[in-house]
Amino acid sequence: MNNYAVEVENLTRRFGNFTAVDSINFSVKKGEIFGFLGPNGAGKSTTIRMLCGILMPSAGSGHVSGFDIVTEQKEIKNNIGYMSQKFSLYHDLTVTENLEFFGSIYGLEGSYLKKRIKFVTDLAEIGSRGNMIVSKLPGGIKQRLALGGALLHDPEILFLDEPTSGVDPVMRRNFWEMIYNFSKEGKTIFVTTHYMDEAEHCDRMALVFAGKIIAMDSPVTLKKTLPYKVYALTVPDFIKVFYTINNLSFIKECAIFGSNIHILCEEKFPLEKELRKILKSGNVKNFKIEKIHPTLEDVFVMHAAH
Ligand SMILES: Nc1ncnc2c1ncn2[C@@H]1O[C@H](COP(=O)(O)OP(=O)(O)OP(=O)(O)O)[C@@H](O)[C@H]1O
Ligand SMILES: [Mg+2]
Structure with a gap:
């Protein structure tokens, strides 16, 4: 059995002459919280988009949940949760309507969909806000709703692209509690951030700079060494x-x-x-x-x- 949720080899993405992701190698074990830490333009979103089957690599290879990121993008999309950097919610719909919409994308319906909506709204502590229009929600709640949407189909791996940027520190803490709860079920989390303190929450992390991984280990070991x-x-x-x-x-x-x-x-x-x-x-x-x-x-x- 393969113990890795993500494995990439010499993964590269070029835009014209510019190399945004430059031959990176890493793997993420099942159940790990793995962080990708780097400044603006380091190549974090480009990497995550290749892993989520949204963007083709220019070179190199990779597997997510055992599926090939070049030839099995559809399978990947069905098996992962992805919260993009500009998390996509429908602002003129209610909380429940948004979740029903996410559910329909993944083919969830009937009592199973209801059960999953209850599960994620409980997890995100937004159960009482089901009938609220999303545009009226505070930023931190919108963010938890977006995370709930990414979890609705019960994926094994969750990809979060700068999920807490622009959110206040209390909300960030709440959000991380939600991530820990998800991780406790044995699920894998791949998260990008440019907040150094946030990276401390990860089991292991890669420091990325100008498209390259410049160091990779647990936060404690990185500091100790x-x-x-x-x-x-x-x-x-x-x-x-x-x-x-x-x-x-x-x-x-x-x-x-x-x-x-x-x-x-x-x-x-x-x-x-x-x-x-x-x-x-x-x-x-x-x-x-x-x-x-x-x-x-x-x-x-x-x-x-x-
Ligand atoms: N579609 C594109 N066409 C051209 N260049 C792109 C494209 N997408 C990304 N880039 C460039 O690739 C580099 C890496 O971008 P990326 O979005 O992956 O960085 P990031 O680490 O996510 O940064 P941020 O913290 O700003 O989100 C940047 O210089 C960006 O301008
Ligand atoms: Mg980005």
Whole structure:
């Protein structure tokens, strides 16, 4: 038996001369929550669309639920749930009408359709809103309804393309609880995001940048295996200081995080001592240097730069 929900080999998609997805390789085990983390234009949606049987690869191969992404796109569409980046709901229909419509696409009807609508509206905690017109719903509820729609036909794998962008943090948390509940049933989830904190919810993740996978592992391992130590520098005029220290040879990477500067350097280097010296001689005042645990963003910055 095949233990993989998704497997791809040298998957590539070009648009004209431009390569949006550049020969990527990965697999997702059944039951895993797998994240695709990367900035705008990294190739996340293009990858997900190839996996969902919506877009043809230019080269390479892949299987989803055992079906070939080039020759069995129809089977794939019937066996997966897909929530696109601009989730598609009919705004002038009610919650129930939307779900009935999704159900009809997958050939669900009668008492089974009713049962599934009840299941997803309970899961999304929108059961009492069945008769509400979608345009009147708050954004977070619309998003959960869209997820419910993708789950209606009880797929084994769920593909979510930036499902929580533009949603407030409380709603994001609710949404992730819904994803966990789905995952507990042994289902597989493939989710793209550009939120670093959100990627922490995944069992495993690929960091994607300019069409390539630059690192792949569990969030904990990615942070633990970072070959540098990380410091946070807090200083009032942080932008000016950033440009002053950015090119110092002992600083491997340097990035602005809110109003802090994160600095990566070799394990053995006495950073605190050296940096204090430099800042003092530059007449920089009121700064604080602290060694911190690396964040996923530090990991990303490090891999994207090398
Ligand atoms: N149909 C298309 N024709 C031409 N270029 C495209 C097409 N679709 C995507 N691209 C380009 O491919 C690159 C990757 O796009 P993609 O939508 O996969 O990125 P993404 O990681 O999903 O980004 P975002 O976070 O903005 O959603 C971008 O530079 C985009 O402009
Ligand atoms: Mg996208």
